[in-house]
Amino acid sequence: MKKMLLVLIGLAPLLIGFILDAIVTHGGMASPVVGWVCVLAFPVLWFWVGFACGELVENKLQAAVLTHLAAGAFAVLGIGQTVLASEYLASTYGALPQLFYLPLSVFAGIFALDGWWIYLIGLIVMPIIFYRGVWYKYTRKAR
Numbered sequence: 001m002k003k004m005l006l007v008l009i010g011l012a013p014l015l016i017g018f019i020l021d022a023i024v025t026h027g028g029m030a031s032p033v034v035g036w037v038c039v040l041a042f043p044v045l046w047f048w049v050g051f052a053c054g055e056l057v058e059n060k061l062q063a064a065v066l067t068h069l070a071a072g073a074f075a076v077l078g079i080g081q082t083v084l085a086s087e088y089l090a091s092t093y094g095a096l097p098q099l100f101y102l103p104l105s106v107f108a109g110i111f112a113l114d115g116w117w118i119y120l121i122g123l124i125v126m127p128i129i130f131y132r133g134v135w136y137k138y139t140r141k142a143r
Helices: 002-009 012-026 028-053 060-067 069-084 092-111 115-142
Strands: none
Touching: 002 028, 002 060, 012 028, 012 069, 012 092, 028 060, 028 092, 028 115, 060 069, 060 115, 069 092, 069 115, 092 115
């Protein structure tokens, strides 16, 4: 049950991406401010996820892998669309990777040269932030 909870928590960026997309698309004048707040708050949220989920299973590596299963799947789908098909699919399958990585797109976009790099950099950054949360929790316990 705890392992399934980790997998479900790993889908949180998708929900945040849907909310962020709705705000930007239908938000009017306040959408840029709210959008930036959401994007800047995401690393703090993912740090907290690492902090909170580090103890759900005994093996910390297993916690990270289970939490980032969705990130890996959406990265493969997004990279496959941009590299192999050279375009996004005009369906839900085409939108899901974009929505999943939307909260991280600003950070990944700083380093990105092309669209598929956003997925790769996001897939690298998310576990790093997660591990920082786990590490912070265990260094606080050791004191």
